[in-house]
């Protein structure tokens with residue numbers, strides 16, 4: 001795929017370019033990606049340039065894909081050369097894997113050499129990006145390749161927004177949706193995630209309702225997110241129909257009982273007016289029986305929500321298996337009969353190491369084996 005600048009705002013009326021929010025926290029720039037017009041204007045003024053250069057800089061970063069100030073031909077040549085070393089905040093594509101269904105999984109190399117995963121998922125009408133919020137993850141969920149690899153560090157606002165710009169440029173079309181479902185627990189990196197959400201909305205032009213933040217649950221953080229009054233969708237990863245089963249697959253659940261988690265979800269709905277979706281990874285013979293379906297329905301009865309059933313993508317480190325298509329369908333039908341809105345999420349990119357963290361893990365293994373990993377770019 002040829003990188004292409006994407007120069008127009010989205011035509012989707014659900015994704016208007018919003019006015020800058022009054023409570024958007026200011027961060028030090030550079031890096032420049034993720035910064036608002038106001039922040040960029042302040043920065044160019046500090047460099048002795050006229051204020052209107054802030055708007056030009058904003059256009060070149062978000063619409064023309066500038067990777068260096070040297071690229072910005074409307075700036076005076078002498079200033080461009082002086083500022084050539086200022087970090088714009090763009091990553092490099094280290095590797096890309098393309099699945100038969102055109103889903104593309106990228107390994108992106110950050111300024112400090114860390115590698116993260118980002119996925120571009122195209123359909124006729126949408127281009128969805130699954131972004132990472134951390135390098136690795138400390139939550140250690142038992143079925144997850146990222147969780148098995150441990151935690152390295154949080155991503156910055158710039159590093160999150162960069163992932164979306166990268167996929168947009170790669171596909172040469174507007175990104176319509178962003179899901180925070182890649183590596184990491186977004187609510188453990190709340191400031192950067194909220195900053196990125198505001199930038200994706202106000203600078204990149206993606207409607208807040210087209211953004212989804214996913215969490216396995218961190219005590220206090222769902223209410224903290226709700227206090228930001230964003231219009232994003234909250235997707236809560238349940239993956240179990242009762243507390244003891246949840247503790248076996250999600251160790252952090254010991255500190256956050258299901259009853260408290262669901263109370264916080266109700267508070268989120270009340271505070272934001274947005275619906276919560278529940279993610280439920282179907283693990284064969286572990287959480288996919290009729291008893292589990294009945295238990296799950298009991299847990300969510302009366303809750304305005306939707307359950308996404310996700311048949312598991314197996315990883316080599318553990319013995320969990322993917323249920324058959326018929327078993328997943330039976331589970332779905334049982335939930336629906338019990339009055340719970342649910343659907344089975346189509347798995348995209350199964351032939352491109354689809355499970356979260358799988359591609360990165362396999363490359364880190366190759367790297368440490370040979371210390372000579374061949375990258376695509």
Ligand code: SF4
Nearest residue numbers: 137139141144147184
């Ligand atoms: S499933 Fe999500 S929260 Fe759990 S270890 Fe993996 S990346 Fe972290």
